[in-house]
Amino acid sequence: MTWPSSPEWLLELQSRFGELLRTPLDRSSGRLRAGTEGYRPALVQAARAGATLSSAERLAVYHRQYWFRLFSVLQGLYPLTSRLVGYWHFNAFAAHHVLQRPPRGFDIDTIGDDFELSLVQQLTENATVVTDAQHRIEASAVLDAARVDAAFHRVTRAPRREPLRPGPADAERFQDSCLRLSDSVALVQERWPLCELRLSFVEQQSDEAVQLAERWPEPRHWLLARHASKLGLLALEPREAELFGLLQRLPLERALGELEAAAPTEERARLPERAQAWLARSVRLGIWAAFVPPQK
Amino acid sequence: MPRSLARDALGLGLRTRHYRELAEPWPELDYFEIISENFLSDAEGPRYHLDRVRERYPIVLHGVGLNLLGPAPPTNDYLDRIAALAELVDAPFVTDHLCWTGAQGVSHHDLLPVPHVPELVELAAARARHVQQHLGRPFGVENLSSYVEYTASSMTEWDFYAGVVERAGCWFMLDINNIYVSSQNHRFLPADYLARIDFSRVLQAHIAGHTREPSGIIVDTHDHPVADPVWQLYAGAFRQQPFPTLLEWDDHIPPLAEAVAELRRALAVRA
Numbered sequence: 001m002t003w004p005s006s007p008e009w010l011l012e013l014q015s016r017f018g019e020l021l022r023t024p025l026d027r028s029s030g031r032l033r034a035g036t037e038g039y040r041p042a043l044v045q046a047a048r049a050g051a052t053l054s055s056a057e058r059l060a061v062y063h064r065q066y067w068f069r070l071f072s073v074l075q076g077l078y079p080l081t082s083r084l085v086g087y088w089h090f091n092a093f094a095a096h097h098v099l100q101r102p103p104r105g106f107d108i109d110t111i112g113d114d115f116e117l118s119l120v121q122q123l124t125e126n127a128t129v130v131t132d133a134q135h136r137i138e139a140s141a142v143l144d145a146a147r148v149d150a151a152f153h154r155v156t157r158a159p160r161r162e163p164l165r166p167g168p169a170d171a172e173r174f175q176d177s178c179l180r181l182s183d184s185v186a187l188v189q190e191r192w193p194l195c196e197l198r199l200s201f202v203e204q205q206s207d208e209a210v211q212l213a214e215r216w217p218e219p220r221h222w223l224l225a226r227h228a229s230k231l232g233l234l235a236l237e238p239r240e241a242e243l244f245g246l247l248q249r250l251p252l253e254r255a256l257g258e259l260e261a262a263a264p265t266e267e268r269a270r271l272p273e274r275a276q277a278w279l280a281r282s283v284r285l286g287i288w289a290a291f292v293p294p295q296k
Numbered sequence: 297m298p299r300s301l302a303r304d305a306l307g308l309g310l311r312t313r314h315y316r317e318l319a320e321p322w323p324e325l326d327y328f329e330i331i332s333e334n335f336l337s338d339a340e341g342p343r344y345h346l347d348r349v350r351e352r353y354p355i356v357l358h359g360v361g362l363n364l365l366g367p368a369p370p371t372n373d374y375l376d377r378i379a380a381l382a383e384l385v386d387a388p389f390v391t392d393h394l395c396w397t398g399a400q401g402v403s404h405h406d407l408l409p410v411p412h413v414p415e416l417v418e419l420a421a422a423r424a425r426h427v428q429q430h431l432g433r434p435f436g437v438e439n440l441s442s443y444v445e446y447t448a449s450s451m452t453e454w455d456f457y458a459g460v461v462e463r464a465g466c467w468f469m470l471d472i473n474n475i476y477v478s479s480q481n482h483r484f485l486p487a488d489y490l491a492r493i494d495f496s497r498v499l500q501a502h503i504a505g506h507t508r509e510p511s512g513i514i515v516d517t518h519d520h521p522v523a524d525p526v527w528q529l530y531a532g533a534f535r536q537q538p539f540p541t542l543l544e545w546d547d548h549i550p551p552l553a554e555a556v557a558e559l560r561r562a563l564a565v566r567a
Contacts, residue, residue: 003369004422007415011367011399013446017408018399048445051483052512061443061513065406102402106333106361106374159338184340229315229341 016043020059021066022102024095032067032091034060070098070111075207077112078149080198081119083210085142086132093122112153116146137212141192148194151186152202155226158183163286170291174252177291185225185287187236187244191215195222195233202231223287234285239263239271240278244287249295252279300388301327301354301500305540306559309358315345317552322352325556329500329542332359332390336377346385355385356500356542358469359392361403364423364437365410366396375430382433389499391436391469392427394420394460411446412456421463428466436469436499437461441477441506441516453478454492461497468493470539471502472530473522477514486529495537503530503562504544519547521558527565534566 006014020039025032036056047055074094075082082090097118103111123129123139130136163182166173181187188195193213221241223234236244239259246255260271282288301307305326328349335342349355359378362370382390395407410416420437428435439457451459461468470493479486505520522530522543534541543559550558 003426004419006365006367006419010365010410010416013411014367014396014399014408018402018404021404021406022402046446046448048447048449050481050513055444057511058444058513061515062406062408066404069405103405104401104403106403107337108333108403108405156341157337157339160340160343226340229344 013043013046016040016046017059017062021063022099023063024099025064025067027092032064034063036060067095067098069108070094070103073108073111074098074115077109077153078115078146079201079207080145080149080194080210081142083207084131084137084145084212085129086209088132089129093119096122109153109157112150116143116150119143119146131209133209133211135211141212141215144191145194145198148188148190148198151188151224152198152231155184155186155224155231158226160184161289164283164288164290165286166283166288166291173291176251176294178250178255178294179247179288180290180292181244181248182287182289185223185285187241188222188224189219189241190222191219193220195220195224199231199233223285225285225287237278239267239274243275243278244282247279251294299354299386301356301540303538303540306562307356307500307540307542308555308559309542309544309546310345310349310355311545311549312345313549314552314555318345318349323552323556325353325559327354327356327540329356329358329544330385332357332378332381332392333361335381336374350385355387356540357382357385357387357390358438359390360405360407361397362392362427363397363403364392364394364427365416365420367399369423370427375427379431382431387433389434389436389467390431391438391467391499393440394437394457395440407440409440409442409444409446411448412451412453413448414451414459417451417456417459417463420460424460424464424466428464434467434499436467437464438469438471438502439474439478441471441474441481441514443481443513443515445482452484452488452492453482454489458492458494461494467497467499469500469502470498470533471504472533473502473504473506473526473544474516476523476526476529477506477516480514487532490529490533490536493533493536495533495539498537498539500540500542501530501533502542502544503527503559504546517547518544522561527561530562531565534562 026035039056044056047059049055071091071094097115125140127139128136129139129142192215221236223236225232243259246258260268263271307327307329308325310328310330335346393407398404424437475486475489503522504518505522506514507517508514541562545555
């Protein structure tokens, strides 16, 4: 049995309607407004006016709904970022992202998949961002927040897979392969205290603004991991995080070599032993998904 | 043969807000309804909670992404995933909306109306028939709440809706709140709408809250308790012939006990 085609007139109507929905809301008045004056007359005439609302105002209900639904989804997926910069500014970033990458497919949450990359395009690392509360914060803090939110988003949505449990028989594979991180974990680096704050949002219903705390003297590293439906954070030592990063692109021996070369002299003597312990713990925690060929 | 629900069953839309509250003592409900699209991926989190719930309650599927009157057919992958999910939970039935949701490759994630004309009755019926065959279980189409009517419409919404169900051989997924919302927005009598419904073909009815905007238009927000006029309509409909009743609550969602209490008002209203 086939799926019968739509008549041309319906395709035309839907094309115009879709175009209207995807037109960004007007921000010039200081609030988000559907610019009904720009609606195409053919579509406005196709809609029937009512007793209290014109046909354009009726179409505007859908216009607003399209944007506010997507803003709301992105705010939910990026709660740290949105509550840090405030919803007005966040929605401007979100609108830019949605215009570049309109939602496709049945899963509305995919709209959040590349949002942190969109922010990278929209913000310069060394610039500052003015928040809704008129605070000036470093753009790099906003980008860090977006990376943290994105990590939570990816880990939350990851399917369940059996982790890699290498045994003695896999010794050779460590010589010529690197490791792929499981989708249900993420390595996150933060320059401000963001990860634990973000984890607290999982339990909260609040949408109150948050203020950025003091920047850490040195970046901190976390392993974000999901077990069943729960998310947890495990603090990593900087060298440990570095090793896990290296193992994703180099075989074990070369990764250890690079780790040692980058370490200060006083750390080197104990590094092999510590690396062994970190690796053993990572396997115990099930953070690796598979052996994969080294990156070229 | 999929299992069935009692005609007087009471169910609640499963929402993430309630996941943590779903534990002993489990709420006194006859079934849950899930938004199909929230469970189509293989993400572990939603599946974990679905497994907990389906061990204890029947589950029905309610979709928002079929795009029945959209420009392009649903992919086989989408329909296969819906069918597999329905099979997994042994859903008594699957429902979606009599609307379009996307065009030109973009999903608008909204339930958009079409003109009510005989040509589209035939189109929607043929497509709904296709979906029901593909799924191999009862398929219900839901009436919309809408904010726009088209000058091209040549028939009432209820004739359009009933025509689709009759010609497709599918079922009504009757949203009582939507009838009320649209009746206020488009100035018709809800009684006229209900008079056109064959209640022997109602798979389920939805009830929900709505919001009246300052402009006077009512928006189907699902963020309030059910309004009194909707309860009155519901009672009248239920007396015609009982049907499973499902409460939807999607925004400003109250604690689980409160949502269940709101649903159970149905027992008093229809007594």
